[in-house]
Amino acid sequence: MEGLQAETHALSPGEEEEEQYRALALDTLWSTLAAVLVYVLVKVSLDGVRRWRARVSVLIVGSGPVGLTAALVAVRSGKVLKLTVLDERYRSALLCRPQQIALDPRSVRFLLGLGVDFDNMEGCWHNEHFFTRIGVFQEYLLSILEQRKHNVDVKVQLGTKFCEEFVRRLPAADWPRVIVVADGSCGDSCSVLGLSSDYTVESCQAYGANATIERLDQRQVPTPEIRAHSLYFDLSAYGVDALREHRNPTTKPGFHLKIYGTFRNRYMALVCPSSDTKMVRFLRHTANASIMKNIFHQSFNAYKTDIEPRLSDVTLHQLQCSRRLFEVQLSHRRVSAAYIDQDHVAVIVEGEAARVLNFDTGCGINLGMRGLESLGTFIYHIATAVDQSDVMEALSAKMAHSRLVVQDFKLSGLAKSVYE
Template sequence: MTCNSTMESVHDYQLQQNLLITFLFLAIFTGWRTFYERIKRSLSQVTVVIIGGGPVGLLSAFLTLKSGRATNIVVFEERGRKSVLNAQYQLTFDCQSVEFLKAAGIDFDNIEGCRHDNCFTTKVGVFLEYILDYLTVSGVNVSIRFHKKFDKESCKELDEIQGRLLVIACDGRNGQASRLLGLDEFSEQHSCNAYGAIAAIERAEARDVPTPEKRVHNLTFDLSAYGAYHSENDCSPGFSLKVFGNSKHRFISLAISKCESSVVKALRTILDRSMMRNIFMKCFNLYKMGYEQSLSESYALNHMKFSPRLFEIKLSQRCETVAYFHDCDTFVLAEGEAALSFNFHTGLDINPAIRGLMSLSKFVEMITLAETEHSISNALLFKMKHNEFVCKDLIRNGLRDYMFS
């Protein structure tokens, strides 16, 4: 009995020793694997190629750089640097865009411009120069290829890039990059339940100084001279007017929620250029900035471009804005007006694009770490859901925020 007990004790001791060694081995293996995975994740990076060196393209470069996941950033821009920085229009960032970009690292205090109603307005060239300067001194391998149009030969260059690749098309609503990269060209048109018209005035003698916008609401027009009579039963709330743009390039937008008032019907159906020209001219003269000269009929006739009648305001949305191609380990993404755009100019057109860019950094993080088909699908689904949210929000609130409020 004593001998058997001793042998059992030895056997139990050896079993305990084996279990302890196994446990220590598993603990060391698990710890080492966790440490290895952490190091691997921290070192995982992606090459980013951006088509378009405008505000959306350079902001995409800025945000991917800030993500810390881009080992190389290449920007294709068919215009020259001087042409890019001498662009004549102005940018107005709304409050939400300013807060997002400030959190991302944009220092608006060091950008020449003006603040008004919690918005920030500046020359597009000033803003682009700020971004370019930041990219240049970032220490990351950033290449801005000016005078370089993205074409079929450029696509072949992408095939030579080693490792995971993200290509972002930011070449506008008429750009061809999305098609060349394999995204479906089909787009959907969404009604914004409003009608609008736009006008542009160029004053060659003026300087292109950033100018705050001016909004006026509940305007009505007497069109009796054109055969349209105002009815007492019209329930229309009236038109919303916006005058915006810099002092050299001025824009006027008129919009009204869908209704069947006699004035709206007349402005939609009567094709009389003098009628719309007079409306825009009188609106501008009445609500222009105090230091601006009034428009004469002859000046408006020769220097104003405008919509000849009201049109339905719509939002165009590309149905496929993100895709993954397994054979070349490449993600393709459309941003800005390459993804969605209004057919109506409000002066806040950069902001819908920035709404889309708000998910870019997280998307870059997700695709850099994605190793399985499931994780790749999750990244694609995340970006698609955000793009859909942005589109629906713009349809529901875009004109209200940009024109009607």
């Protein structure tokens, strides 16, 4: 049997050179891919470490409910190295404030996420709303901030006003990276920082009036609110037959009434959607200031709680109210965020310093809380920003959220706080 003979095929010089070129190209490709992979892994790791270690200093001007909540958001963000809270009022003036605030379910959920324990706060629950006094709420938040001092350098400077002199005396090395202005509708911190004072005023498509009753013989304890709907008033004594209009099936629903506050400081809000009914026209333009007072007087006696005294003709002087119906409007700053180039400081405006409703619904704090829902993300982006472009993107996103807060309130704010 003939053996098998293996044959080898000799490569030509050209083919051998081409094979070597392919091998070299393949080695170069793998080397390049390996180098790129190592570069990406190192960059991602270093970027992750940089983001993880990134910290900023934050200054909050104002220690009201919104300002202190903003401080809690900043501490919980994990991106704050030093936190300073300023307020020109002293601690005693803050904590003795008797006004009641109502936190709606959305604000309650937001605060629960920040670690607020409502079981350890004086107040009461009703329909998933939590009612407490402003001073109690502020004292609780201050106590939480005190407990956080081991994680963040927290400094609360009460009795210190943020003014031009304060800015001049502040060393360049101590300038914060983020300033949150929450000093209320009468504060002047924005002007000190050079922010525009221009406001946009938008209608909420409603008319309203407010009233207040102060009774020093009553208790200063939080109480649930009372709501009444589809109210009409007999104005025949003033020459307006509004009840006949009420019986017309095409007429829009009537007024919504809310009674809120403590028994000592009672407040009432009367509001109706925009309409051109006889009653609305009359109450908007009447020059008789006693008409609205009589309406609030009768409404309070009809819907008050059973355990509180009625308003009599003798005690009627304790009631102060709007002279007539006015248009419910929401004012908000055109510029609610800015960047100070020379100091590399990002400034944002929150609470009533940013947006103010000219009609008191008893749920005003919640409008300020809405703006804080994006504060934690904003602080994170500022802390981890690589360049000024990243800072501007963060400021733009924060302003977009502020505009969204306004639009949401215009669409559903009164419905959720008064109508429903």
